[in-house]
Amino acid sequence: MESTLVITITIIATFSASQESNSLLYPFGQAEGDTLNGRNDDGGSPRISISFSLPYFDRLHDSLWVNTNGVISFLGQIRQFTPDSFPLGDGRRLITPFWGDVDTRNGGDVMYRETTDTSILERATSDITSAFPDQPNFRASWVFVATWHEVAYYGSRSNKRNTFQAVLVSNGRQSFTVFNYGDITWTTGTASGGNSYTGLGGTPAQVGFNAGNGMQYFSVPGSQTHAIVDVETTSNVNIPGRWVFRIDSAVIQDGGCNAEARTISITPFFGTMLGGTKVKISGPCFDGQDVDIRCQFGTKDPVPGCIADDNTAVCISPFLSDSGRMPLFVSTDGGDTYKYTTIYTSADPDRVLTEVTATENDEDETITIECQPSTVDPNTVDVYLHGFDEKTETWGTIAKLASNVSNTGNYTISTADGWIPVTVVKTGALSVAPAAGNGEARLLPAGANRLLYAGIGTHLAVRATAAILCDSWHKDESLFPEFLEELSRDIPCPTNLNQARRDTGAHHCVRSIESTFQGAGQQCCYNRDGSLLLDGPGRGTPDRIHSADPWLGHFAADVAPYFLCCKMSNKCDKYFERRPANDGTGYVFPRPATTFGDPHFITLDGASYTFNGHGEFVLLNANEGEFRAQVRMEQLVNDGSAVNATVFTALAMRQNPSETVQVQLSEVRTMDVLVDGQLMDFQELTVQEFTGFVVTVEDAAEAQISFNSGIGVTVSAQEDMLSIAMNLPLRLRGNTVGLLGKWNEDPTDDLTRPDGTVVPANSSMRDIHNRFGLPCELTSHYAFFFHLCSC
Incomplete structure (x- = not known):
């Protein structure tokens, strides 16, 4: 494959501009709307005002210059023909696809255009998302194409020519550059010490990026050495003759993978603490036959992963008992060593848009579960009920609610007769997974089971026993009377909505960020007039366990009892007796x-x-x-x-x-x-x-x-x-x-x-x-x- 690509690039140099533009290089030429620079030595375009603010090295730019000597500059024209080594100061903010001594009087053309053509935007989007697996949602909205076509070098006594291109791609927030190389045959003009017949020697061309502050830069390997003549055969994205970079932030980022990489990127960087999030890992090259992926999320046992392609590995997050940031360790040798570490965020289920949703219908006592059929690949799936044991802080599978059902993306489960009577576990979750014996979920290794959680509920208890469980909870809560006194003393409610909005130590119906010494949290609700609600179903209630400490413990202690007492039985008075609204007495505005x-x-x-x-x-x-x-x-x-x-x-x-x-x-x-x-x-x-x-x-x-x-x-x-x-x-x-x-x-x-x-x-x-x-x-x-x- 690689040799085919190299041969193709070599042949390209003999094609016309329109033919060449249909392969590695983006379309170029006057027929595409390009503006040509006049043939010159050490000149370039006038200042080009662009219709888009381009982020580059953490600065926005609304103009640029396309210089004859293989340079795009942002703060002024660059006439210098012998490239200096990066980093450079003096405000020379440069993108250099091939900074060398070009002389178009001896042959060749330099041309450019900005475009929002749909086909070009789609092509650019595909190139960027392929090169950066951690940017799956990037969509190009602006492209600038600069092409140096069959250009000669200064002092040339031969017919050697170079063809190369810089493609700038952005969506206004993120920016990328694609360097494309056709035939590269020379590196140096004679004024830079090069040979007039070979175009080699002296001070060879510089390829890369320079911020202009004397500190930040990136040079493509081989720059300013004889090896840069072979840039058409090298790549950071496994496409010979193409290099792709992200350029908007303070540090230039390589596209593709790097065999020497010591860091990784993940997408998404967060997922529900329930698990089941497909985490894509990029950075290292995953092209070895002996690569065996393992991922360890925090202190949890490692889970197996798999290789999606040379640039990407995949792991499925397990159940995580805590929310917040945690280290994610990645091994490529089956867990013998963990060379790579990044940060993964475990999020509360109510803060994350899940791939599966569950809608409860009280009238006909059903739950409808919906997801995209492509989320789970097999034609048939199973639907499970899981229970969370508060004492061991573990999930267990309680029952299989539907077996081998058609993967339509819509499943209705009846709760009319209740499900399984459970007295210890109050918190449940639904999940959808490939049907047993029907293969694995997409991109998962053998034995991996991706559980796509539809949501948290309390249907582990049959409705007939909900009242009994509510009474039991009410009795047990008598063991915790001090938390209400402590909460009223330390975190009383703001007395009106205006105070609550201005108090940034709270969220809006507002919950306190601060917790008491024993870990309780306050919730305060207000009517349309902004007055604190003390009665009625919409009133605020205190939390014996703060919603972030941990979320599942809070759900079991404070949310599940509400469903048992108020939604599944008629014992709301029992619930509000143990969870009375705070009246704001003692509140002092920060x-x-x-x-x-x-x-x-x-x-x-x-x-x-x-x-x-x-x-x-x-x-x-x-x-x-x-x-x-x-x-x-x-x-x-x-x-x-x-x-x-x-x-x-x-x-x-x-x-x-x-x-x-x-x-x-x-x-x-x-x-x-x-x-x-x-x-x-x-x-x-x-x-x-x-x-x-x-x-x-x-x-x-x-x-x-x-x-x-x-x-x-x-x-x-x-x-x-x-x-x-x-x-x-x-x-x-x-x-x-x-x-x-x-x-x-x-x-x-x-x-x-x-x-x-x-x-x-x-x-x-x-x-x-x-x-x-x-x-x-x-x-x-x-x-x-x-x-x-x-x-």
Whole structure:
């Protein structure tokens, strides 16, 4: 196969442009709408305004230059004919499919076009998703094609010619480059030390990417060596003559697989804690006959995987008893060693769109299960009922509810007579799996059984015994009276909906992020007028086990009893006796502090001041380091010109013990959230749990971070600056220092320096700047900002 491809590429060079464009290279030529550069030496196109903002090295670009010497540049024309070694500074932001001394006066053409042609977009989408298995949902919306066709080198005394192409592909958020190579026969012009007859020697061509800041770059192997003449026979995507890269972020990412890879990518990076998620793994090459995939999710026993293709392996997630982030270890030698590690997120079932849905119909006492028939490949499937044992925290198969039924994607199960009477297990789940003896689910190894969970329910108990089970639960709950008292004291409900919305330590009918010492959580519900509901079926109820600690325990302790008492029997009074709505007595709104503008501060005691710092500063240090927040301030730039003001561009926070969460401006993505330096993706999973805090990003311009200590933070991106709103619980009063002030109900001493010196609140802006603000600047020893390189 590889030799066929190489032969094809060699023949291509003798075809016409239209013929050549139908193979490895994208279509090009004037018939395709290309603009030709005039024949020249060391010239190029004029500035090309593109109709699309292209993300490249974490910056957006609306124009570019196609230069004769095999370079696409973004900040100006490049006439340099001898390539320099990367990385380069001086603002040379470059994409170099083949940077060498091209002279089209001796032959050849350079041409380009941008396009949204449907066939080109579909082709680009296919090329990108094939090269990047972790980007299955990418869809190209814009393509730019630059082609150097049969171009000669400077000083040539031969008919040697090179043909190559750079294809830029983007959807506005993610960007990729495809380098395609036809016939490559020379590397160097004579002015760069090359031989006039061979085009070899001297300083050979550079292939790769350069950010222009002297730090970030990527060079294709063989660049600036004689080996680059063979780039048409090499590849990172197993297609000789093609190289594919992701280019939008601070680090250029290789497409395809790498035999020397030490890192892996997975998609999806999350799945329901019930298991059954098909996790695709990419990065290493899985082309060896001895490859034996094993995946270990957290501390669970390893599960077998399989190879989908040379670039992709697949594992099915097992049942996971806890939600949150956990390590995923991957072995390619049957579990003898685990060379690869990444992070997998186990999500609560109610936060994940599952592949299977279950709809309950109380009128005819049925449950309808629906899924795409292609989700489970065989023609027939089995439907199972599973039960969760709270004591052992394990799932067991209780019964097979349907056997060898046609795989139509729609299954109706009758519950009229109840299912199986169970007195210990209250939590159940439905699953769909390939029928026994009918082969395996798609891409699964022998013995693997992918259980596609339709949902959680309580139908393990026959309806006739639901009342008995409700009474039993009501009696057992008398053993836990103290949790209600503790919850009312420590986490009372906000008394109205407006308070609840502003309290970022809660979610909306709102649930507390914070839990009590014993692990209980509060739920508060409000009517249309915003008043706290204390009666009726819509009232809030306390949770003896917080919904995140763990979710299945919460379901068994707090949700299943509701179904048993209120839905499956007429004993709701029993349920609400043990789960009374909180009336809000004792609620104290968290103390707010804000920062905004250029930049202005309103402290925890309500004092206002302005501080135009430049650098990284202590925003808040609470309770001697229990919680720390640091802020980055940079000079404001307006229409390319620096303004005599600074703005907030990043916020980093750490609660002991927890990971570091950092929110920062992004020209490409509006705002980035990083956890321990890793850029997080909230597009598919908008609420994510970490150690000690939860991050919610439902809008690209706003992030909410809720710490289990009761601290809530909202960060908003507006016009190239961040605004920060922070709410602190009352227990931290008297224990704060930093730019948000000393919180003690006395605004006159808010501007207290780290050494205890008080700067009067009515001081001049200059005095506040020099005597209070600057002493709060961080030293490298205390800073925990992660510096994501930027151009």
